[in-house]
Amino acid sequence: MNSNDCIKNPEDVDWEKAWADEVGPIKREKKWTKDTPKIHFEKIAIKYEFHEKLIQKLILDKNDTVLDLGSGEGAVTSLIAEKVKSVTALDSSSMMLDLLQQRIDSSNIDNIDIVEMDIEDATVDNVGSYDVVVASRSFMGIHEIKDTIIHINEIANKYVFLIVFGRNNWILEKKFFKSIGKKYPDFAPYNYLFNLLVSLGIYPNIENFDLVGNKTYDDLEDAYVRMKWKMEELTEEEIEKIKPFIKENLHKNPEDGKYENPTDKADFVLMWWKK
Numbered sequence: 001m002n003s004n005d006c007i008k009n010p011e012d013v014d015w016e017k018a019w020a021d022e023v024g025p026i027k028r029e030k031k032w033t034k035d036t037p038k039i040h041f042e043k044i045a046i047k048y049e050f051h052e053k054l055i056q057k058l059i060l061d062k063n064d065t066v067l068d069l070g071s072g073e074g075a076v077t078s079l080i081a082e083k084v085k086s087v088t089a090l091d092s093s094s095m096m097l098d099l100l101q102q103r104i105d106s107s108n109i110d111n112i113d114i115v116e117m118d119i120e121d122a123t124v125d126n127v128g129s130y131d132v133v134v135a136s137r138s139f140m141g142i143h144e145i146k147d148t149i150i151h152i153n154e155i156a157n158k159y160v161f162l163i164v165f166g167r168n169n170w171i172l173e174k175k176f177f178k179s180i181g182k183k184y185p186d187f188a189p190y191n192y193l194f195n196l197l198v199s200l201g202i203y204p205n206i207e208n209f210d211l212v213g214n215k216t217y218d219d220l221e222d223a224y225v226r227m228k229w230k231m232e233e234l235t236e237e238e239i240e241k242i243k244p245f246i247k248e249n250l251h252k253n254p255e256d257g258k259y260e261n262p263t264d265k266a267d268f269v270l271m272w273w274k275k
């Protein structure tokens, strides 16, 4: 058999379906609710290396209007707001938007508007058009991906920036799953999204963030709580193995007393295109 017989032409693949199959059967899953452990919000609320590097990569003008899809509590939104005329922060989670409102109030920010909506529902007709559309780490659960891309491409006048999760996230979690003979339930591969964009005639620039800092944990209990939250569908017996695993795989940094593993980094991928 010719080896080429096994290779499917990317044009013959239904990338929308491939992505949706990976996202799973739930069309509008809302993970970010008051039931999400508080500790998780506290950790993601930290403005860290990623946000600083992201803001440098966005092409923004002081007269621009920006739509920030999946703004969350606004760590990226507020940095964008410092550089442009106005930002509309859109998110489906009222809890995250409450945190954003607190940020706006406490910092006296006057150029951020808030819209509570699913990203999937945003169209030119209901949100209007913007110079720049940014969606930072908010696309991984979107099932109706093709229509959503088509709509946000219509909304943007100048640029679209999508930041998605790369394949090298959750190194420790993946290692733990391997040790118990299971496969870690990762997000959909970003190359599916890339291929979908190409199938729509959109040819994005693509780059990996080179993040130097690794994840740190205040103590072993902090690491346990944060790892356990992500480990759905584990048996009680498997959960009991997390603590010894953490002990073996994290070490205390003598400089700041935090626990870490140098390989435990975040991996983000930027896809952006000019209209």
Ligand SMILES: C[S@@+](CC[C@H](N)C(=O)[O-])C[C@H]1O[C@@H](n2cnc3c(N)ncnc32)[C@H](O)[C@@H]1O
Pocket: 032, 044, 069, 070, 071, 072, 073, 074, 075, 076, 090, 091, 092, 093, 096, 117, 118, 119, 120, 135, 136, 137, 138, 139, 141, 142
């Ligand atoms: C990881 S946070 C990202 C926050 C911020 N953009 C950043 O990069 O720091 C993901 C945010 O996207 C929101 N989100 C996820 N899927 C969404 C959807 N389909 N519609 C609206 N918001 C969504 C969540 O509620 C959450 O606030």
